[in-house]
Structures are given as C-alpha cells and as structure tokens.
Amino acid sequence: MSEPVIRLSGVSKHFPGVLANDKVDFELAAGEIHALLGENGAGKTTLMNVVYGLYAQDEGKIYINGREVEIDDPNDALAQGIGMVHQHFMLVPVMTVTENLMLGHETTRGPRLGLLADLDEKKVAEEVKQLGEVHGLAINPDALVQDLSVGAQQRVEIVKALYRGADVLILDEPTAVLTPQEAEELFRVMRSLIAEGKSIIFITHKLKEVLEIADRITVLRDGKVAGITTPSETNESELAAMMVGREVILQVEKGPPHPGEPVLRVEDLQVKDLREQMVVRGVSFEVRAGEILGIAGVQGNGQAQLVEAITGLAPVEDGNVFVDGKDITNLKPRAVTESGIAHVPEDRHKHGLVLGYPIDENLMLQTYYLPPFSKRTFIQPKAVRENAETLVKEYDVRTPSISTLAGSLSGGNQQKVIVARELSRDIRLLIANQPTRGLDVGSIEYIHSRIVAKRDEGVGVLLVSSELDEIMGLADRIAVIYAGEILAMMPASEATKERLGLLMAGVQEEPAEN
Amino acid sequence: MDTVFFVGILGLALVKATPIAFGAMSGLMCERSGVINIAIEGMMLMGAMMAFLGSVAFDNLTGGGLPPTASLIFGLISAMLGAGLIALLHAVLSIHYKVDQIISGTVINLLAIGITNFVANAYIDPNGIAGVGVFPVISIPILSKIPFIGPIFFDHAPLVYLMLIMVALLQYALFKTPWGLRTRAVGEHPRAADTVGINVNRRRYINVTLGGLLAGLGGAFLVLESVGRFQKLMTNGRGFIALAALIFGKWTSVGALGSALLFGLSEALGVRLQLGDINELQALVLLIGLGLLLLALAFAALKLIRRGADKRSNRKIGVIAFAGLAMIAAALFVNWPPIDIPVQFLGLLPYVATVLVLAGFVGRAIPPAAIGRPYEKA
Numbered sequence A: 001m002s003e004p005v006i007r008l009s010g011v012s013k014h015f016p017g018v019l020a021n022d023k024v025d026f027e028l029a030a031g032e033i034h035a036l037l038g039e040n041g042a043g044k045t046t047l048m049n050v051v052y053g054l055y056a057q058d059e060g061k062i063y064i065n066g067r068e069v070e071i072d073d074p075n076d077a078l079a080q081g082i083g084m085v086h087q088h089f090m091l092v093p094v095m096t097v098t099e100n101l102m103l104g105h106e107t108t109r110g111p112r113l114g115l116l117a118d119l120d121e122k123k124v125a126e127e128v129k130q131l132g133e134v135h136g137l138a139i140n141p142d143a144l145v146q147d148l149s150v151g152a153q154q155r156v157e158i159v160k161a162l163y164r165g166a167d168v169l170i171l172d173e174p175t176a177v178l179t180p181q182e183a184e185e186l187f188r189v190m191r192s193l194i195a196e197g198k199s200i201i202f203i204t205h206k207l208k209e210v211l212e213i214a215d216r217i218t219v220l221r222d223g224k225v226a227g228i229t230t231p232s233e234t235n236e237s238e239l240a241a242m243m244v245g246r247e248v249i250l251q252v253e254k255g256p257p258h259p260g261e262p263v264l265r266v267e268d269l270q271v272k273d274l275r276e277q278m279v280v281r282g283v284s285f286e287v288r289a290g291e292i293l294g295i296a297g298v299q300g301n302g303q304a305q306l307v308e309a310i311t312g313l314a315p316v317e318d319g320n321v322f323v324d325g326k327d328i329t330n331l332k333p334r335a336v337t338e339s340g341i342a343h344v345p346e347d348r349h350k351h352g353l354v355l356g357y358p359i360d361e362n363l364m365l366q367t368y369y370l371p372p373f374s375k376r377t378f379i380q381p382k383a384v385r386e387n388a389e390t391l392v393k394e395y396d397v398r399t400p401s402i403s404t405l406a407g408s409l410s411g412g413n414q415q416k417v418i419v420a421r422e423l424s425r426d427i428r429l430l431i432a433n434q435p436t437r438g439l440d441v442g443s444i445e446y447i448h449s450r451i452v453a454k455r456d457e458g459v460g461v462l463l464v465s466s467e468l469d470e471i472m473g474l475a476d477r478i479a480v481i482y483a484g485e486i487l488a489m490m491p492a493s494e495a496t497k498e499r500l501g502l503l504m505a506g507v508q509e510e511p512a513e514n
Numbered sequence B: 001m002d003t004v005f006f007v008g009i010l011g012l013a014l015v016k017a018t019p020i021a022f023g024a025m026s027g028l029m030c031e032r033s034g035v036i037n038i039a040i041e042g043m044m045l046m047g048a049m050m051a052f053l054g055s056v057a058f059d060n061l062t063g064g065g066l067p068p069t070a071s072l073i074f075g076l077i078s079a080m081l082g083a084g085l086i087a088l089l090h091a092v093l094s095i096h097y098k099v100d101q102i103i104s105g106t107v108i109n110l111l112a113i114g115i116t117n118f119v120a121n122a123y124i125d126p127n128g129i130a131g132v133g134v135f136p137v138i139s140i141p142i143l144s145k146i147p148f149i150g151p152i153f154f155d156h157a158p159l160v161y162l163m164l165i166m167v168a169l170l171q172y173a174l175f176k177t178p179w180g181l182r183t184r185a186v187g188e189h190p191r192a193a194d195t196v197g198i199n200v201n202r203r204r205y206i207n208v209t210l211g212g213l214l215a216g217l218g219g220a221f222l223v224l225e226s227v228g229r230f231q232k233l234m235t236n237g238r239g240f241i242a243l244a245a246l247i248f249g250k251w252t253s254v255g256a257l258g259s260a261l262l263f264g265l266s267e268a269l270g271v272r273l274q275l276g277d278i279n280e281l282q283a284l285v286l287l288i289g290l291g292l293l294l295l296a297l298a299f300a301a302l303k304l305i306r307r308g309a310d311k312r313s314n315r316k317i318g319v320i321a322f323a324g325l326a327m328i329a330a331a332l333f334v335n336w337p338p339i340d341i342p343v344q345f346l347g348l349l350p351y352v353a354t355v356l357v358l359a360g361f362v363g364r365a366i367p368p369a370a371i372g373r374p375y376e377k378a
Helices: A044-051 A074-079 A097-102 A121-135 A150-163 A180-195 A207-213 A236-244 A303-310 A333-338 A348-352 A381-394 A411-423 A441-456 A468-474 A497-504 B003-032 B040-062 B068-096 B101-124 B149-153 B158-176 B178-188 B190-195 B200-227 B238-248 B253-275 B280-306 B314-333 B343-362
Strands: A006-015 A018-028 A033-037 A059-064 A067-069 A082-085 A168-172 A199-204 A216-221 A224-229 A262-272 A278-288 A292-296 A316-323 A341-344 A429-433 A460-465 A477-482 A485-491
Touching: A006 A044, A018 A033, A018 A044, A018 A059, A018 A224, A033 A044, A033 A207, A033 A236, A044 A168, A044 A199, A074 A082, A082 A150, A097 A121, A097 A150, A121 A150, A121 A180, A150 A168, A150 A180, A180 A199, A180 A207, A180 A497, A199 A207, A207 A236, A216 A236, A224 A236, A236 A441, A262 A303, A262 A460, A278 A292, A278 A303, A278 A316, A278 A460, A278 A485, A292 A441, A292 A468, A292 A497, A303 A316, A303 A429, A303 A460, A333 A341, A341 A411, A348 A411, A381 A411, A411 A441, A429 A441, A441 A460, A441 A468, A460 A468, A468 A497, A477 A497, A485 A497, B003 B040, B003 B068, B003 B149, B003 B158, B003 B178, B003 B200, B003 B238, B003 B253, B040 B068, B040 B101, B040 B200, B040 B238, B068 B101, B068 B200, B158 B178, B158 B200, B158 B253, B178 B190, B178 B200, B190 B200, B200 B238, B238 B253, B238 B343, B253 B280, B253 B343, B280 B314, B280 B343
Parallel strands: A033 A199, A033 A216, A082 A168, A168 A199, A292 A460, A292 A477, A341 A429, A429 A460
Antiparallel strands: A006 A018, A006 A059, A059 A067, A216 A224, A262 A278, A262 A316, A477 A485
16 A cells, blocks of 8 residues: 555644644545544644644644655645645635635746736636636636635635645535535535545534545544544444544434414514625514424525524514514514523624623623512622522533633533523523534534423424534424525425525525415 | 916825825835734834935035935935834834734824934934935926926926836736735735735735835925925824825725825915915815816726726716816816905815815725734634
C-alpha cells in the first residue's frame, strides 16, 4: 500500500482550559473520502485547522506523502496541495467570484509590478469555467458572491480550492446549509473529484451521510480518536454510541397525538426584515393543543421573522396572531409571555441567555418581576435559588453550581437552561426555533423527549427547524416554508425526505384535486 | 457675471479641494483595510508643521545656496515622514494593542494639536520664523491654453497635479491590482483573507502608514502651496471634511475627489462672498447647480464603466444634469436680490448645501464590513 497522503501522529492542541485534540492519529489514503465524525466540540474542526495551518499544534507531527512537514500558515498548506472549505464560507461577499478565487494568488498581465500589476480577470474567469465544467460545478465567474445562493457559494469554495491546486480537500460540515437535493449534488461532485484522483476529508456530525459517502470513518470524542471503521462494518447506532460514549436512542419515542382546541392561530401574517424587505408573505396556520407543528425550510426563508413576529420581538406588518382566541398581534414580548407562550429562540447566545449572568438569574429572566421571584419590588434571593436548584436537578443541567455564569456552560447545558426556564412556566404554547442546533446527540435526545412530554401534557408546540430528521422525527404535522410562504402542509405520515426537500427548494407541488 | 470669474471660481475650487482630497485618500487607505481613521486632521496638522520646519531647516542648512524649490521639496518629504510617523502610532495602537480605533484616532488628533501648538508657541512664533515661500504655479504647455478647461485644470502648483494623479492611481490600484484586492479583502472579511495566506495585520500596518504619508501631503499643501507659513490649528477641520468626503464618495478615491470638489467649491464661493464679488443667493444656486452637474457626470461615468450592472436610468441622470445646467444658467444670468441674513450664517450655507446635495442624491454608503474591528486569529 502506498504512503497515506496525510498522516497525523499524536497531534495535540490546547486552548485555555480545554484540550481540544489529545494525541490524535489520523490517516488519509490517496483517493478516499475519509469522514471525520464527532459531536460539536469533539475537536474535528480544530484538528483540520491544524492541518490547514490556521492553528499550530502543541505536540505531534504532520506527514504529507510520507514526509514530515511544518505547516505554519495556510500558504504552507496550499503549497502542500491542501485546500479547505470552511463551514462558514471564507468568501468576500462584495467581490465577484473571480476576485475571490484569485485573492492571495493573483494572476496578472502586463508589466511585472508585483502587487501593483494589472489583474487578469478574464484569464481567471476562463480557467474557472473550465474547472467548473470538469466537475459539474456551474458558477458564473462575474457574479457577486453576495448574490449567490448558499449552494452556489459552496461550489465557489470548492472551485477556489481546486483552482489553487488542491489535491486534498477538507470539507467542514458542508451539508449543514444544504437542502437534501443539494447535498446529493455535492456528493456527486465529491465522487467526481475522487475519480479525478483527489482525496477528501469530510467533517460532519450526520450519521446517515457518513454511511452514504465515506470510504473510511474516524470518530472523534472529547478530542480523542474513539474509533476507526468503514461503513460496511458499522451502522448508525454503533456510530452514535462511539460519538457519545454510550448507547443513544436515535428515534424519538412518541405516541400518537391527541389534538385539542387550537391554541395558536396565525392569519395572513406579513413581516418585514431589518432591510424593509417583506420576508413573511401572508402565512396562515393553526397549532392545536397537544400537537407538534413542524415548520421545515432552508434557513433564511422567513422562519426567523415569523417566530419573532409571533413572540412580539418584531412588528407585524399585516395579519393577526391569536392565542386561545385572544388577539396578541403586536403585543409587547412581556404581554406575549404572559399570554402563555414559551419561546426557545434560535440564537441561544444572543436571545436565549444573558451569558454574563449566573444560571439562577437566567432561570428567572422571563418572570423575574412576578412572585415568587419579586415581592414589593425586591428580588427574593431565596426563591431564585430554590427555583434554580430544582430546575438544574430536574432538567439535568451539568454545572458546578447555580452561580456559574451561563457563558461558561457547554452548548447543550446552555440550551437545557433555556428549556428549563421556558417549560417550567405554566404555558399553552411552546415555540422552539432550531432547539437542537449544534448540540451533542445526548442533549438532542433529552430536549426532544422534553418537547414530546410537553405535547402530551396538552401544550401546543410550534417547532421550526432546518434539520429534516428533527422535523420528521418530532412533528405531527409538517409545513414547508419557502421565500416567506407556506408551500405545503401535510400530516407527518405523508412526508418523505424527497418531498420535503423539493418543497424546501421551492418546487411547487401539483395542486391536489379539491 | 463673466466667464473669467466663473472659471476663476472653478479653478479655486480645485485648489481648495486638494488638501481635502489628500486627506480623503489617507482615510481611504486606512479604512479600506479595516482601520477607522478619524485622525486625518491630526496627521494633516502634523504634516503642515513638519513641512514648514523641514523646508526652513533645509534652507538654513544650505544657506540659501540651493533654489528655494529644493527646500520646499525637502519640506514635502518632512511632512510625509512626520504624518507617516503618527500614522504608524495609530497603527500600533489600533492593530497591535487593539485600542478602540475611535479612541486611538482621538488621541492622535489631540497629540498632534498639542505638539504643533507647543512648537508654534515655544519656537516658531517667538523667533518670528518666516517660511521659504510656496511652490510656483506651473502652467502646463498647450493644455493650459485650452479655453475654459485650461485655466481650471492646467494652471496650478505641483501638488494639485500630484493630487489628481494620485486619485487616478489609487482608484486603479484599489480595483485592478493585487494590492487593492488584498486591501479590500482585509477590510471586508479578514478571516477569508487569512485563510488564503494573506497577512492581515501586516497589510493593515502598511496601509495605515502609507495613508499617513498622503495626509502629510495634504498638510504640506497648506504650508507649501497655500499660505507659505505655519499657523496654529491651520488645518481648521479639513481633516474631518476629508472624512466626510471619503464617506460621501463611498470609499473610492474618485468619489472622494468629487465630494472634495464640492466642498472646495463651497470654500471658494465663501471666499468670493467675503470679497463681495457675488451675491449670496447666486452663490447658493451656483453651488447646487454645479453639484448636480458633477453628480450627473459621476453617475454617467459609473454607468459607462459598469455597463449594465448599474441600475440608474439614463432618464434620471439626464434630469439631474439638466437641473444642474438650468441652475448654473440661472445663477449666471438672473439678477438675484440680496438677502439679509447674518454673515456667520452665510459662511455655513455652502457646507449645508453640499451636504444636502450629497446626502440627497448619493444614497447610503456602505462601509467596509470589518472596519473598526481588530483582527483576532480565532
């Protein structure tokens, strides 16, 4: 067998207070797709940033094609033929595709004036077109990156790496922002690249994708290698167990719903975003007590504004919102909360918690002004403490103490604090926006079971998520939102991944006979 | 009002616009790479003083053996070095020590005022030091003889020409060279630049310091081409006007020159108003008319360059141009009644009119996305 393209031997990386990679060994063989699987915070991205020269390892060695190399910055990595597509794209939005591609690696014409020579955009655009045609990566070289869809931006990133002569591509969570169809397209491109003799490291936390596309799988847990396997030797639950370190129930366990009266009714809702663009265009639906309505959609199709409008965080342009038949349109967030709505916001750092407050204060944020937390204008420290101690125990928040700052908890525990605060009130409706984004499998399992338990108590649940697995696993009815409109509404039993995926991409269904 | 007068005002506007344009280009260098520069004023002031001291010192050292132009050129170099040095201080504070860039800029401004006032009080004024003089006007052969255009553009002292050349060079460099591409990337998305191997902080250091050199030229202009000697606080807010010109010009050097010309025009009209050559209303109408015409020209040029990517309609450009021409004609040929308002208020009016024209028609300017944020390597 020939030398591995990349071999890492005993790589460790410390950050203050955290050991992100602990003596990791890793091998990428020529021509393979090697999945690097692990939960958020397992150290996958850190490890690859070491390979790409963005971080320097504290210990360990990197071998490329059998030779030990020092990679101090991305230039070194590029010189070794390593290209990386980051999870958050590294493209300048206000520049054209061509400009982005040649940045740092410019092609010039005319007199050799170094940094002041004349850029040769035409030549680069030609080369880009050719590269794109070979791998079916259609991109318009003259388009501004900010005008491109997320999928197209990702294609630009891949072409950018290839344009720089990468033989090894590191793809960091590439499917997180794609619809299922776009992900399939990406897999096709990946196979085509392998056929060309490239090698790919595919970072992900999605088990199904790993089994579909990878040749080999390395699982990371807490910065250590938890196992190396191949798709034919393993299955989803085994991989999940390797990732988490214990058995995990992947399927949400839930009985049939018992829907009651509608608790939330949204009528022809229209909402503008901060740039005064109408992003929710006449949305109507109902959520009944004791059911979960899932709203599926690719991020940025109006979900955020829809939720903000219902919860009183953004103004409603037109239309109405009723809770238990009472009009709550454009009420202040406090009044909305008091009408019996709980909200688990999309961005837990910005809107869910005050990171600089301790856990006990975060746990009373919504109702701090009401008894038992406040009496005669004064906060009651004893009530605050007791509330926090009960909830931390009940919701299994792993923390040294209730006076630990929320900002120093892990993502999963932060989310548990929010869920504990919201669900411990007497509520009629729960609005959960991306409740498990970026969480580990264990926390996801826990939060899902809590949501289902609340449903069974007769609370109506509005679940917004761009993870199809989450929607299909939890929801009783599913609505698909695209460009601010609900394209279809169906019982969960009639939903398939393909059908939802097409709708999420904006493909209208043939109108049913009625 | 006759043509000579009209041409005179436009030529004077270009002269008055020169330090503002240099200042704006200084800001452009910094801000395109992501460093806010509110210290243009301080850098210009420092440049002005160093221009004076440098030229005088050189003149004394050589004992007048060389032509005064040599001393003036040495003053120019001193100005660039002086301003470059405090620009470097701004870079160290805001890039290396990650001090808030507004605060760093304020510190630089105060420091420059302190140093220059001290030197003026302690050395220049008591000793009654006189300047070496100013650069002579260089009339460009043939070109300066073109009627109308010639006296406006080709009959100036050398720094005015240098400014025009720098504006064109900078515009080209920013959008058509690797340097410009990297500078813009560092100002918009430094992490993206880092991941393709560009050293973000080095780029910023270089740009801020080079920007200081340009501000130095702006300050030097005031001493070496305008007044001939150093006066306390002689920049008189031009650094801040330059910042406004930069923003109205949407962070391009050509745009900044356009705005600087309007500000220069206000200043030129202000001078003429004080001389009593023209009437207040007439000046206002003329200013707004010229402003509109300039804008129409800028829009038309943009449309030609971008071909199709520009959404402004030909009709809109035509209407603006026509309105501008009509107002200029009205200013020239209508007999405007005098108005009775306090003279201090009159001095303000041209600036207000400039801001209104620019704010009303240029639209929102979007600054470089990463401006003001020190770059942290993850």
